[in-house]
Amino acid sequence: MGKSYSVAVIGAGQIVNVHLEAIRQSERSRLTAIVDLMESRAEDLAAEFGAKAYTDYREMVLNEKPDIVIINLPHYLHKSTAIWCAEQGCHVLLEKPMALNVQECKEINEAAKRNGVLLAVGxxxxxxxxHVAAKEILSSGELGELVMINDRRYGGYFRESRPGWFLDKEKSGGGVIINLGSHSIDRIQWLTGSRIAKVKAILSHYGEQGDVEGSGSLFMETTGGVPVHLSVCGYTGAPANETELLFTKGSLRIRQRAELLMSKGGSYEPISVAKKADPFTEQWKVLLDALEYGSELPISGEYGQSVLAVVEAAYRSHVTGTEQKVELDSCSNSEYQISQSHVQHQK
Ligand SMILES: NC(=O)c1ccc[n+]([C@@H]2O[C@H](COP(=O)([O-])OP(=O)(O)OC[C@H]3O[C@@H](n4cnc5c(N)ncnc54)[C@H](O)[C@@H]3O)[C@@H](O)[C@H]2O)c1
Structure with a gap:
């Protein structure tokens, strides 16, 4: 019988169920507590999943001493909560975006290192x-050299069901770029195995409520010199969520969670993709492997910081009207490898 980690979830809003399901799917984890300021939310889910309900995460951590906490809170609470939990010796899975800005990410990463805990970003x-299938094709070289990427994400951002804090810049850090664009930035960096190095961005602010941007057009360049055009639009219109990679001998089109298409000339043909578990379940497995065996953690805090560095550069570019270099100082490959100290960490 392997190790079984006790897990507590902090924040029981829109995203919580997928995490609860991932914990339930794994024999290596058991849910001990659910925290939410809204007592009834915490209580209802705790009853369903056989856990204890709390409204105060500090009280919960001190009482339950979970091995791992999953933080699903509004963005402005990520830093204080992650640092406090790390200081109590908890490993942390922090929802994306990692925090409001790069400085906050650095403080979180320093706290995790100082306390010898693992810090992962969702x-x-x-x-x-x-994405996994596309990365394999990209790495095989079958389509030749990658020459450009076009990524677009459209969808109604200002819908009524969106919790209000997302539209308040002080609490969210921004609008569609930090929230949805961070997913696109991640998939581009991860697929290409590189980092975004430069950004020129123009944003718009026509939301009917709140003070966050509703669209952004970003022209970027990877550290490998590949140009990337990213369009994110949160206004009313036809939804889209896709990434197109253009090579010297063909092209790939990924329609996220729908299909992967390839062309070697002529129209796109669908590619069969090996089935995988739900991505939150896969993510949870990778995190537990990193904890138990010290295996590579591609979603490390340093990686999460690299995504925020691009977001921050895009906001700077919009304000200054000039191309911005992305702060890359946290991006050496060795830092993506979780150190053995995490594996040996015992509370
Ligand atoms: N990976 C994804 O695809 C994905 C999807 C949605 C959300 N997210 C991320 O998940 C995080 C949470 O987003 P959400 O949509 O679930 O937000 P939400 O507003 O639905 O949920 C946040 C919850 O936190 C609770 N809360 C607020 N302050 C608290 C505190 N001090 N202590 C305890 N509970 C508190 C709220 O009552 C609420 O239930 C964000 O970082 C968001 O960007 C990720």
């Missing part, structure tokens, strides 16, 4: 079956 799109 960039779960790395576990989409279409």
């Amino acid at each position: 960039h779960m799109q790395q576990f989409f079956a279409e």
Whole structure:
């Protein structure tokens, strides 16, 4: 019988169920507590999943001493909650975006290192079956050299069901770029195995409520010199969520969670994609493997920081009207490898 980690979930809003399901699917984890300021939310889910309900995460951590906490809170609470939990010796899975800005990410990463705990960021799109298959084709060289990427994400951002804090810049850090664009930035960096190095961005602010951007057009360049055009639009219109990679000998089109298409000349043909578990379940497995065996953690805090560095550069570019270099100082490959100290960490 292997190790079984006790897990507590902090924040029981829109995203919580997929995490609860991932914990339930794994023999290596058991849910001990659910925390939410809204007592009834915590209580209802705790009853369903056989856990204890709390409204105060500090009280919960001190009482339950979970091995791992999953933080699903509004973005402005990520830093204080992650640092406090790390200081109590908890490993942390922090929902994306990692925090409001790069400075906050650095403080979170320093706290995790100082306390010898693992810190992961929920960039779960790395576990989409279409992304994994596309990365294999890209790495095989079958389509020649990658020459450009076009990524677009459209969908009604200002819908009524969206919790209000998302539209308040002080609480969310921004609008469609930090929230949805961070997924696109992650998938581009992860697929290409590189980092975004430069960004020129123009944003718009026509939302009917709140003070966050509703669209952004970003022209970027990877550290490998590949140009990337990213369009994110949150206004009313036809939804889209896709990434197109153009090579010297063909092209790939990923329609996220729908299909992968390839062309070697002529129209796109669908590619069969090996089935995978739900991406949150895959993410959870990778995190537990990193904890138990010290295996590579592609969603490390340093990686999460690299995504925020691109978001921050895009906001700077919009304000200054100039291309911005992305702060890359946290991006050496060795830092994506979780150190053995995490494996040996015992509370
Ligand atoms: N990976 C994805 O695809 C994905 C999808 C949706 C959301 N997210 C991310 O998940 C995080 C949470 O988003 P959400 O949509 O679930 O938000 P939400 O507003 O639905 O949920 C947040 C919950 O936190 C609770 N809360 C607020 N302050 C608290 C506190 N101090 N202590 C305890 N509970 C508190 C709220 O009552 C609410 O239930 C964000 O970082 C968001 O960007 C990721």
